[in-house]
Amino acid sequence: MAATLLEVQQVGLNFGGVQALMDVSFSVSQGELFSIIGPNGAGKTTLFDCISGRYTPKGSIRINGVELVGQKSHLRPKLGIMRTFQNIALFPNETVEDNILVGSDYRLRSGLLRSCLYWSPLGCSRQEGSHRAQAREIMAELGVEQFANVPASELAYGTQKRVELARAMVAQPALLLLDEPMAGMTSGEKMEIAALVQKLNQERGITVVMIEHDMGVVMEISHRVLVLDFGRRIALGPPLEVIEDPLVRRAYLGEAV
Amino acid sequence: MDYFLGLIINGIVVGSIYSMVALGLVLIYKATEVVNFAQGELLMIGAYICLEIIHVTGMPFLVSFLMTMGFMVILALAIERLVLRRMMGAHALAVIMATIGIGIILRAVVLGVWGATSIPFPEVFPRQGIDLGVVTVSQLYLWSFILSLAFMAMFGAFFKFTRVGLVMRATASSRKAAESMGVPLTKIFAIAWIISAVVSGVGGVLTGNIAGLSPELSFYGVKVFPAVILGGLDSIVGATISGVIIGVLENLGGGYLKDLTGLHGLGPVAPFFILVAILWVRPTGLFGRKDIEKL
Numbered sequence: 293m294a295a296t297l298l299e300v301q302q303v304g305l306n307f308g309g310v311q312a313l314m315d316v317s318f319s320v321s322q323g324e325l326f327s328i329i330g331p332n333g334a335g336k337t338t339l340f341d342c343i344s345g346r347y348t349p350k351g352s353i354r355i356n357g358v359e360l361v362g363q364k365s366h367l368r369p370k371l372g373i374m375r376t377f378q379n380i381a382l383f384p385n386e387t388v389e390d391n392i393l394v395g396s397d398y399r400l401r402s403g404l405l406r407s408c409l410y411w412s413p414l415g416c417s418r419q420e421g422s423h424r425a426q427a428r429e430i431m432a433e434l435g436v437e438q439f440a441n442v443p444a445s446e447l448a449y450g451t452q453k454r455v456e457l458a459r460a461m462v463a464q465p466a467l468l469l470l471d472e473p474m475a476g477m478t479s480g481e482k483m484e485i486a487a488l489v490q491k492l493n494q495e496r497g498i499t500v501v502m503i504e505h506d507m508g509v510v511m512e513i514s515h516r517v518l519v520l521d522f523g524r525r526i527a528l529g530p531p532l533e534v535i536e537d538p539l540v541r542r543a544y545l546g547e548a549v
Numbered sequence: 550m551d552y553f554l555g556l557i558i559n560g561i562v563v564g565s566i567y568s569m570v571a572l573g574l575v576l577i578y579k580a581t582e583v584v585n586f587a588q589g590e591l592l593m594i595g596a597y598i599c600l601e602i603i604h605v606t607g608m609p610f611l612v613s614f615l616m617t618m619g620f621m622v623i624l625a626l627a628i629e630r631l632v633l634r635r636m637m638g639a640h641a642l643a644v645i646m647a648t649i650g651i652g653i654i655l656r657a658v659v660l661g662v663w664g665a666t667s668i669p670f671p672e673v674f675p676r677q678g679i680d681l682g683v684v685t686v687s688q689l690y691l692w693s694f695i696l697s698l699a700f701m702a703m704f705g706a707f708f709k710f711t712r713v714g715l716v717m718r719a720t721a722s723s724r725k726a727a728e729s730m731g732v733p734l735t736k737i738f739a740i741a742w743i744i745s746a747v748v749s750g751v752g753g754v755l756t757g758n759i760a761g762l763s764p765e766l767s768f769y770g771v772k773v774f775p776a777v778i779l780g781g782l783d784s785i786v787g788a789t790i791s792g793v794i795i796g797v798l799e800n801l802g803g804g805y806l807k808d809l810t811g812l813h814g815l816g817p818v819a820p821f822f823i824l825v826a827i828l829w830v831r832p833t834g835l836f837g838r839k840d841i842e843k844l
Contacts (some may be wrong), residue, residue, distance in 0.1 A: 363734070365728045366732055366734065368569055368731070369729075369731035370731060374729070374730075375729050377725070377726065377729075381729075383727075384722055385718070385722060386715070386718060386719060386722070390719075391719075394715060394719045394727065394732070395730045402567060406844055459730070490601075523774065
């Protein structure tokens with residue numbers, strides 16, 4: 293078994309009286325492709341928001357042993373965590389390349405003044421060039437390089453999803469959090485994205501945690517699956533085991549899938 | 550005809566200063582989603598500080614001007630650190646009230662230190678006219694116009710061509726995405742405040758040169774609102790163009806409405822009439838986006 297990358301321990305969160313997450317614990321190993329499933333409102337995205345710092349839950353979330361709870365959101369990329377959003381959150385007026393360049397930014401940042409000087413058009417450095425090269429490479433890998441100079445809002449939905457994935461990739465994350473990367477796609481597009489996610493996982497060794505509703509895809513590409521229902525973990529294991537679990541069946545049958 | 554042209558040119562000059570201050574207001578709004586009600590006071594304090602530096606140190610105007618900009622940077626950082634950063638996540642209305650409070654404090658400082666009477670600014674740019682062929686323009690006006698344009702062009706280039714500019718644009722369009730990309734929001738907010746305070750300070754110095762110094766300068770904050778609303782609260786280009794429109798309208802109004810109606814002081818009111826009329830037709834302003842909240 294590979295080393296543990298992400299460790300979630302007894303995470304709980306309530307919004308007012310609503311218990312969004314209750315005592316959720318699991319860990320993800322280095323190099324794993326890990327899926328989170330569950331009916332709508334089960335707390336999947338909330339869990340992502342806890343990992344990526346939008347919410348501060350009870351309990352502990354560690355990456356490579358470093359505690360994340362209580363740390364600022366914008367420090368996540370430095371710790372190797374990048375994410376995509378359920379409803380695409382690209383910068384609509386910026387070009388695809390610029391969208392991706394924002395993601396490669398955090399490594400440049402050391403002191404406000406220095407970064408301002410550094411980024412001045414005159415001081416455009418080797419690093420700026422290498423960032424652009426890197427962005428090009430990622431765009432090519434995800435098949436969006438022909439849209440480099442197109443504003444993100446002008447792209448088709450499926451392409452926007454790819455761009456968002458590219459943007460998350462450029463920071464060379466250790467852990468990629470994908471929130472429904474295939475939602476709203478045709479089955480052909482889904483297959484392509486699934487293949488892409490698998491490729492990133494296998495060839496680049498990126499650990500992936502993915503929320504996805506398409507059970508076919510989840511069953512096919514995941515190493516392990518976590519099932520949430522009403523904020524609780526109801527099952528965790530290899531896909532085939534999980535799908536046979538009576539609790540899972542009840543959660544899904546009750547939900548009329 | 551000369552009277553008309555004179556009013557137009559006057560309007561364009563004053564309007565270019567409005568544009569610059571409006572840019573500051575829009576910038577803070579875009580980056581932090583807060584309307585800064587202390588914008589006029591920032592302008593006012595910039596003018597007084599510049600005057601004080603000239604009086605105390607006796608340095609040439611250019612040096613004092615640069616030192617004033619330095620002061621505005623420090624003031625903006627102080628406001629951001631001491632007040633706004635502590636209010637992160639607070640209700641927008643609470644933050645707006647805080648900016649009103651900052652404005653009141655700044656005005657009290659000016660009244661306390663310099664008093665309420667109007668002080669003339671030492672002559673920096675000669676008021677003699679330059680013949681531009683069609684019309685003669687005071688050098689002071691010409692320089693004010695050139696300086697405002699230069700500052701706006703500089704910040705325009707900054708937003709368009711630098712990485713910080715890109716990150717600021719990105720943050721304005723989606724904070725949560727920017728944050729997930731590793732953008733520290735507090736730094737972006739601080740930069741927005743700095744730029745906004747600097748352009749306001751410059752506007753204050755230019756206005757002070759033209760009209761002299763008095764606490765009344767803080768009224769510019771209110772005067773800039775029609776420009777910002779007219780342009781669309783979230784549009785930098787809109788604010789820039791509208792600033793000039795408002796300046797021209799104000800001057801034409803001041804020039805002609807008095808003769809027409811026999812009432813004084815209608816000039817500054819004229820833009821508000823136009824503003825209301827435009828908002829009937831286009832509630833998001835001339836350049837504002839229709840759907841500011843997209844998701």
